Amino acid sequence: MLLVEDLLLLLLDDETGIPAGAGTLYYPLGGAVLVELALLGRVEHADGKVIAVGEGALPDPILQEAWDKAAAKPRRAQTLIIEVGTRLWDPLIERLIEKGQIRRETKRLLRVFKTTRLPSADPAYEQGLRDKVRAVLVDGAEPDPRTAAVIALLSASGSLPAVRPPIAWSSEVIKRAKRLEEGHWGAAEVNTAVITAAAAIAVASATTAATVAITTSN
Template sequence: MTITLAEEIMLLSLDDESGSAKQRQAAGWAVAGGILLELVLAERVSVVGKYLELVDTMPTGERLLDNRTALIEAWMRGRSKRRVTEWLTKDQPKAVRAALESLCERGVVVEERRRALGLFPMRRYPEADGTVEGELRERLRAVVLDGADPDMRTAGLIALIHSAKLHALAFPDSPREQVARRMAEVAAGQWATESIRAAIRDMQAAVAAVTVVTVLAAGT
């Protein structure tokens, strides 16, 4: 089963049994970035420097992406470009929910609703089909730990994980320094055209910027 970059990041963040999200804030930024990166790869938007431009509104056939194209078009308000970080900040909470709904529709996770202390509504998303995450982790392991050459989408996924500092979600039992070093190499590697690499570098910078702001705010 092929799932989007955003869904892959969301899946990595969910505890398989409890269905609760780990590193939810940072993962949320990477999820929003994953949707945007998919739109870059599909040539629906462009990311150059600090700015986002909408270049094509033709449907991709993937509802998660097409809904975001429509939202970006409305958000642009006729402007030719707007800041990437502004879009990520606006979309992050909604992107997480959209990715979870898509995983539920695919049958990868199931939604469970309950009340904490009998009062506060909570939602959890335990895994229903472990093969999808298993294949995902094997793909990441082959590139990051075994040194295999990545395809474009896997390299983009690794770049987003690295920029949001989610190394422990992808490789909880591996030395972080080793994992981070290899992820940095992949993100900067010769696996795509220069225009795509540049877009991903700019996306990394945007995701890293909003992640740092969130971490600092939480600390205060």
């Protein structure tokens, strides 16, 4: 499982498969791919841009496609996150179905309107992810790099409250999530990737929220 697959599992509602933060979903997904490349030592940051480094094929086509984009032309993280993230929903859903993590249920309402649900198919695996998140945020456990990255991206997108069962929020829980979002863990290059991705996600989420508020008020 890729980091981005774990992240999407946590964002999907277990009953319907509707993702939390759907309007800006491509930001955390693209950010997760960028962070995974950093964990593998295949991207670096210089002068505000993401640069592909290293040689040899990557172990997954999603990672390879993202690395190829970075290798073709160094660009700002936000640009790369958008380019990568906007292409991920369909392939990720198909992969999660193939891996038995979710299933597709198609029905027709009134024999006319087709609806599709994507409920969880492997609650045990997803529960393991939730347990790791909870252990770090609630119990203060030391996170492994992948769990730290997942929490940071969820925190930046404002989607942590969507994790079920709900986390009992406290000042300590919020502080731990923010520390991870700000990159206080792991190697320097990974920290930079997390901070960059989290900042882009936070800006996108805030902009979307402001647009919805203005539209509603009008």
